[in-house]
Amino acid sequence: MTVDLGEGAHAVLAQSCRGTVVAVYRRAAYLRLDGHIVALVDASLAPGPLHVRCEVLPPLRAGQPVSGDGTRLAGGHWALRVDGPVWRGALPDPDKLDPDKLDPGALDPGAPVGELGADVEPEIADLVRAGRLEELAARVGGRGPGLTPSGDDLLAGVLVVARLFGGPAAGPRLDALAAGVATTEIARAFLAWAARGQCIAPVHDWLAAVAAVAPGPPRELAAARRSLVAVGASSGAQLAAGLALAVSQLPRTASQMARAGPAPLLRQSAGRSPG
Numbered sequence: 105m106t107v108d109l110g111e112g113a114h115a116v117l118a119q120s121c122r123g124t125v126v127a128v129y130r131r132a133a134y135l136r137l138d139g140h141i142v143a144l145v146d147a148s149l150a151p152g153p154l155h156v157r158c159e160v161l162p163p164l165r166a167g168q169p170v171s172g173d174g175t176r177l178a179g180g181h182w183a184l185r186v187d188g189p190v191w192r193g194a195l196p197d198p199d200k201l202d203p204d205k206l207d208p209g210a211l212d213p214g215a216p217v218g219e220l221g222a223d224v225e226p227e228i229a230d231l232v233r234a235g236r237l238e239e240l241a242a243r244v245g246g247r248g249p250g251l252t253p254s255g256d257d258l259l260a261g262v263l264v265v266a267r268l269f270g271g272p273a274a275g276p277r278l279d280a281l282a283a284g285v286a287t288t289e290i291a292r293a294f295l296a297w298a299a300r301g302q303c304i305a306p307v308h309d310w311l312a313a314v315a316a317v318a319p320g321p322p323r324e325l326a327a328a329r330r331s332l333v334a335v336g337a338s339s340g341a342q343l344a345a346g347l348a349l350a351v352s353q354l355p356r357t358a359s360q361m362a363r364a365g366p367a368p369l370l371r372q373s374a375g376r377s378p379g
Contacts, residue, residue, distance in 0.1 A: 105160075106188035110153040112297050116140045117156070117172050117186040125168040125179070126290070129251075133164045134290055137172065141293035144184075150335070151191040152304040153297040158184065193308035195301055196315035198268050203352045206317055211352045228349065232262060235355040238281055246287035250339060256291040257339045260298035261346020262354065267301035268311070269356045275300070306332040307343055314351065 109117065116137050123137035132145040143154045146161050162182035170179035177186045203211060231240040241259055248254025267278055278299035285295055297303065306328070313328035333340045 105158065106185055107147050107157040107159060108151055108155075108189045108191045109157075109186060110151060110155045110297075111190060111192045111302060112140075112153040112293075113142045113156045113186075114190045116142055117174070117177060119174050120172060122169070122171045125164050125166055125170060128164045128166055131161070133161065135170055136289075137170070141290055143290075150305040151193075152294075153193070153300075153302040154293060155191075155304075156184075156186060191305075193302050193305060194312065195268050195308065196311050198356070200315035201265075201268075201311070201351050206314065211314070211348045228258070229353060232349050233353040237262065237266060237278075238284075241281055241285050245285035246291070248338075248342075250337065251288075252291040252294055252339055253287060254338055254342045256285065256287050256295055257342035258346040258349075259285070260295055260303060261307065261343040261348075262350040263295065263298040263346075264301055264303050264307060264311075265347060265350035265354055267299060269350075269354060303343070304335065306335055306340065307347065310344065310347060 121137040121140075123135055126134045126136050126141070128134075131149060132143055135142045135144065141154060142156060143152070144156050144158060144161060144164070145152075147157050147159055149155065149157065151157060156177075162179070162184055164179070168179050170177060172178070172186060175185065175187050177184045227243060228240065231237070231243070240262065244255030244259055246253050246255060250257070252260075263278055263282065267274055270278070279296070282292065282295040282299040285292055287295070294303075310325075310328045310332050313322075313325040317325055329344060331340075332344050335343070
């Protein structure tokens with residue numbers, strides 16, 4: 105039985121689709137359906153834009169053909185209803201994320217950014233502060249360990265905040281940036297949704313907790329950060345670092361970022377598509 109579907113997964117599964125199982129793990133499996141990545145995950149994992157959360161994962165194997173009819177997804181001897189509730193991560197009012205009104209402790213990155221390499225770390229804050237996100241993506245995209253490489257996790261945190269601050273006007277630039285990242289197919293699919301302001305639920309919980317903060321970090325913010333950092337081996341910690349860095353340093357409007365963004369890199373990335 106399906107617990108819920110992310111907005112991206114629902115967009116694919118609400119119509120007829122065909123594809124294959126790309127990879128299978130203990131608590132998650134990744135499917136490519138009509139060129140789009142969808143993740144079947146068990147209910148212990150958080151909601152996310154590409155997640156279909158199931159009470160029990162069906163028996164899956166890499167390379168297995170799968171197909172959907174808009175209501176059910178089937179492969180081999182199993183079938184799963186995929187018409188459950190649709191999840192979308194809420195975003196706070198960006199004006200509530202004013203770093204001048206927040207205790208510095210609320211925005212402590214505290215993540216092992218060094219996984220990306222000592223040559224990258226000193227540049228990250230400078231690139232975010234200047235709004236040079238294409239250069240940031242070129243430096244960190246695809247770097248580090250993990251199914252979604254550590255650099256992509258940090259970049260995803262930055263992209264969610266960039267879309268929140270920039271609004272719809274920032275969409276074309278951020279979409280092109282995410283599509284141009286040199287990384288894995290699965291990681292690029294998650295980056296595409298981060299560029300639209302959507303990520304796993306603990307990211308949205310952290311943003312909501314920061315937006316609700318009075319002077320001084322309350323218990324709720326500390327709890328939200330612990331839940332985020334606990335995701336994966338290092339994915340949550342890198343997401344937290346990207347979020348904190350972007351909230352504290354990123355230019356706050358699309359026009360500010362457009363003035364800072366290097367046009368040649370943007371044109372190069374625009375010709376590539378996710379997945």
